Each structure stands twice: as C-alpha cells, then as structure tokens.
Amino acid sequence: MPYLNRIPCVPEPIDCRILTAALDLFVSRGYHNVSVHDVQKEANVSIGSIYNHFGGKEGIAKALYFHLLNEMEEMIDTVMRDHYSATRRCETIIRLLFEYTETRANIIAYIFHAKHTEFIPGESPICDSSPFAKMRGIVQQGMESGEFRSTDPWVATASVFGGAIRMIQLRLDGVIQQPLGGFLDEVLESAWQGMRVERASESV
Amino acid sequence: MPYLNRIPCVPEPIDCRILTAALDLFVSRGYHNVSVHDVQKEANVSIGSIYNHFGGKEGIAKALYFHLLNEMEEMIDTVMRDHYSATRRCETIIRLLFEYTETRANIIAYIFHAKHTEFIPGESPICDSSPFAKMRGIVQQGMESGEFRSTDPWVATASVFGGAIRMIQLRLDGVIQQPLGGFLDEVLESAWQGMRVERASESV
DNA sequence: GTCTATATCCAGATAGAC
DNA sequence: GTCTATCTGGATATAGAC
Known part of the structure; x- marks a missing residue:
C-alpha cells in the first residue's frame, strides 16, 4: 500500500484553506464570535492574505454563502x-x-x-x-x-x-x-x- | 372622551422600557449589530441604569429569553x-x-x-x-x-x-x-x- | 438609582517591506 | 501574493457626581 503514508504533494489552495477554516469556526462559534485573526490562525495563513483574497470577514461569509x-x-x-x-x-x-x-x-x-x-x-x-x-x-x-x-x-x-x-x-x-x-x-x-x-x- | 388626551401618569417601569427597546432592536438588526448605546437611546434611559438593572448586554438578552x-x-x-x-x-x-x-x-x-x-x-x-x-x-x-x-x-x-x-x-x-x-x-x-x-x- | 464622562480593550482594516 | 506591525474606531464596561 505505497500511497498510504505519502505526504500530499499538492497542497490545498489557500482560498480553500481559508474558506474551510472559516466555515468550521463560523458554525461552531457563530459568525460574530469569530475574528479575522481566528480564521487566520486556523487556516495557517497571514491576515494580509485574507484581505487580499476576500477583502475582509464579510467577504469570506459572502463567498462561503454563494x-x-x-x-x-x-x-x-x-x-x-x-x-x-x-x-x-x-x-x-x-x-x-x-x-x-x-x-x-x-x-x-x-x-x-x-x-x-x-x-x-x-x-x-x-x-x-x-x-x-x-x-x-x-x-x-x-x-x-x-x-x-x-x-x-x-x-x-x-x-x-x-x-x-x-x-x-x-x-x-x-x-x-x-x-x-x-x-x-x-x-x-x-x-x-x-x-x-x-x-x-x-x-x- | 376625557381620557383620550391624558398623559399616562404611571410611566412604564424602567426595566420594561429597556427590555422592550432591546427586543425591537435585537430582532430588527440582530443581537450582535446592536450596542448598549443603541438600547440606551431607544429606551430613553442612561447607560448606567442598564448596567444597574441587567449587568450588560448579555444580561438583557438572558432576561428577555427567560x-x-x-x-x-x-x-x-x-x-x-x-x-x-x-x-x-x-x-x-x-x-x-x-x-x-x-x-x-x-x-x-x-x-x-x-x-x-x-x-x-x-x-x-x-x-x-x-x-x-x-x-x-x-x-x-x-x-x-x-x-x-x-x-x-x-x-x-x-x-x-x-x-x-x-x-x-x-x-x-x-x-x-x-x-x-x-x-x-x-x-x-x-x-x-x-x-x-x-x-x-x-x-x- | 440614575446620570455623564471616561477608561480599556479588541475587532476590523491598512501600510509597506519582502 | 504573502507577510508583520500598526492604526483606528467603536464596543463594553466602570468611576464617581448627583
């Protein structure tokens, strides 16, 4: 079973990491109880990237929603x-x-x-x-x-x-x-x- | 109709005014989009009274809920x-x-x-x-x-x-x-x- | 008990190096 | 495009006079 231990070589794109982390946090704690910093930590990206990709917290929520x-x-x-x-x-x-x-x-x-x-x-x-x-x-x-x-x-x-x-x-x-x-x-x-x-x- | 223009002489107690105002605001804008100052203005009371009666925003929400x-x-x-x-x-x-x-x-x-x-x-x-x-x-x-x-x-x-x-x-x-x-x-x-x-x- | 003025904190957002 | 460090506004909460 050679593939079992393989390390994924194509990392998940940064947008997906952000959206996935945000979805988890929004659902578990509620949108208003989650800060951009929380998302940043959970997704292992910098806060700058988040603003680059989604323009802010509301942008993440909208992207997720649609x-x-x-x-x-x-x-x-x-x-x-x-x-x-x-x-x-x-x-x-x-x-x-x-x-x-x-x-x-x-x-x-x-x-x-x-x-x-x-x-x-x-x-x-x-x-x-x-x-x-x-x-x-x-x-x-x-x-x-x-x-x-x-x-x-x-x-x-x-x-x-x-x-x-x-x-x-x-x-x-x-x-x-x-x-x-x-x-x-x-x-x-x-x-x-x-x-x-x-x-x-x-x-x- | 002597009572029609009479000014209510028993004012609504301050607790009720606060709760009524808070309910209106919480429902129309959403809890997290309402500040204690908003409630204070809507209820025509001071912010100090709110903290005296309910201990804060969450206290209002709890009192309303129960x-x-x-x-x-x-x-x-x-x-x-x-x-x-x-x-x-x-x-x-x-x-x-x-x-x-x-x-x-x-x-x-x-x-x-x-x-x-x-x-x-x-x-x-x-x-x-x-x-x-x-x-x-x-x-x-x-x-x-x-x-x-x-x-x-x-x-x-x-x-x-x-x-x-x-x-x-x-x-x-x-x-x-x-x-x-x-x-x-x-x-x-x-x-x-x-x-x-x-x-x-x-x-x- | 009620009020005003103020302190404190933290969120969202930005600047600018790399 | 990504990062760190910083700014700014606004929210909660408190202090202290009345």
Whole structure:
C-alpha cells in the first residue's frame, strides 16, 4: 500500500484553506464570535492574505454563502436530472439533505442558518434563493401532476419539507442524538400521507 | 372622551422600557449589530441604569429569553388547561402561534431565533426548553390515545408542528407576504392527514 | 438609582517591506 | 501574493457626581 503514508504533494489552495477554516469556526462559534485573526490562525495563513483574497470577514461569509448555495443548487439539479416524478425528487432531496447533515454538518448548518441577513447585509433571505425556489417548483409540479393533493403552494412545500427541515434543525442543535438516517422512512411516510390525494369515498 | 388626551401618569417601569427597546432592536438588526448605546437611546434611559438593572448586554438578552420563554410556557399551560384532546391542544397552539406571529412578531422572532447559544453562552438550545418539551408531550399523548398514528416521537412532533413552524419562519423572513391566518386551515389539514391513523382497509 | 464622562480593550482594516 | 506591525474606531464596561 505505497500511497498510504505519502505526504500530499499538492497542497490545498489557500482560498480553500481559508474558506474551510472559516466555515468550521463560523458554525461552531457563530459568525460574530469569530475574528479575522481566528480564521487566520486556523487556516495557517497571514491576515494580509485574507484581505487580499476576500477583502475582509464579510467577504469570506459572502463567498462561503454563494459557494455553498451553488453546491446545493447543483445537488438539486442532479436530482431533477436523474428523477422525474415529484415524489421521487422530493424523496431524494430529503435523503441527501439527511446524509449531508451527518457527513458534512457544517455545510448544512451554514446554509440553514436562520439569519444570514444579520451578517450579509443586502442579501435576501435564503428561502428566496434559487435552490429553495426549485424545491417549491417540484412540489408545484407534484400538485399539477396529481401526485400530491392540491393546496396552497406555500402550505404544500412546508408540508412536504417542513418535517424534514425540522428534524435537521433539531439534529444540528444536538437535541436529536441519533443519526437522521434512522428516521428517514418515517419522515417520508408522514410527508406523503400528509400530501396524499384523498379518495372520494374517504371524504364524508 | 376625557381620557383620550391624558398623559399616562404611571410611566412604564424602567426595566420594561429597556427590555422592550432591546427586543425591537435585537430582532430588527440582530443581537450582535446592536450596542448598549443603541438600547440606551431607544429606551430613553442612561447607560448606567442598564448596567444597574441587567449587568450588560448579555444580561438583557438572558432576561428577555427567560421572560419570553416563560410567557410561551404559560400560553401552553393555558391551552392544556382549556383543552384535553391532543388534536385540540395542538390545533390551539398552532393557531395562537400564528396569531402571535402577526400581532407580536418580535416575540416569536426572538423565541424562534435559531441560535441563542451564540449570544447566551451556556444555555441549552431552545428546543430542549420546557415549552417545547410540553409540545412533544402533547404529541406523545395523542399517539397513546390513538388520535395520532404511532411513530417515532421526534418524527411525530416534527410532522405535527414542522409545517406550521416552517410557515412561521417564512413569514418572519418576509418570504410569505400574506398574514398566516389565511393558511391556518390548510396547515392543520396537512398535519392531521399526515398523522391520521391508517385504516386497515386502506393499507395494501 | 440614575446620570455623564471616561477608561480599556479588541475587532476590523491598512501600510509597506519582502 | 504573502507577510508583520500598526492604526483606528467603536464596543463594553466602570468611576464617581448627583
């Protein structure tokens, strides 16, 4: 196994080191409790480099935000390419979000952080952003195709994804202490049951 | 109408003025973007008084947090006193939360703010707190009584309240621009359908 | 208890050598 | 492009008169 002990010869580019360190610190301590000096130490770069690359702390936060939002959008695009029914699309998105919450918790925590507007002024709330709009679009598609029962689009989206997002928040806060994977089937079951089309015979 | 122009002779106590001003500022700008001087100006008191009463900015945040958490707990206790079935209890809680979101948005925004631990160190996440525990208890009761189908307690609670909480978050973020009252019936409908006990004849 | 004026600290940002 | 040393503003917190 000759490669096991090899020292990586291509060092991670400096931008990535900064962003990775910042993400860790921002998520663990909170944006406002992290100084540029903290990031500098964690990333093993000088403070000058940080200002050169990102123009300051807010620049780092913005770069992170758009980078991660973009990753999330690519994830959703991939799901939409590989699956066609709204049900399968929603299911796959929820499954991937659960997986990411376990394996790359920082990313999900940063993306789902309630108030980006507090430290990225002028940015509209994340639920206005493209990936979230696409999620609403998928639910809409499901209502039009008859997979989901028809209701208000906001209510429908909150109904499909609300339970899952709530579980993610509880897991990130440490309130839920088991991996989310074990809850996936039941969460999906609730979501589908909540959005299932009522048969005429069942209504009174 | 002799009272209309009267000047209030019992001024609001200084503690309340400080807390009210702080709540407004914390919610609108974010805790870390508000200085003690801002609170002082908004509340029309001196900075010395603030330190006398609350010991500093963090003291204000803590006092607010416990005060509002307590109000929420009292609300839930009242609901539990006035209603007995889990369904009615959950429904009333959701309705009241929606109402508060419209009429006293600051309170709900502060309580539902994701990360109190960022500015109140040592405090456990809000979903561990007593009112949220009581909400879980009500759902548990509903599963035991057979009102709700049985599933994991976390999943059940997320399923019952997740959609509503998501709607509240979207409303507070300004993404949803209509009052929540208009969505109440559909939100409840989704929640109940998601938790309804499956009849044997319906399963395949 | 309340106030004003002041002290102290530390964050974000910059300058200029290399 | 990267670094160290430095500047500056503003925040928290205190001192001491009233």
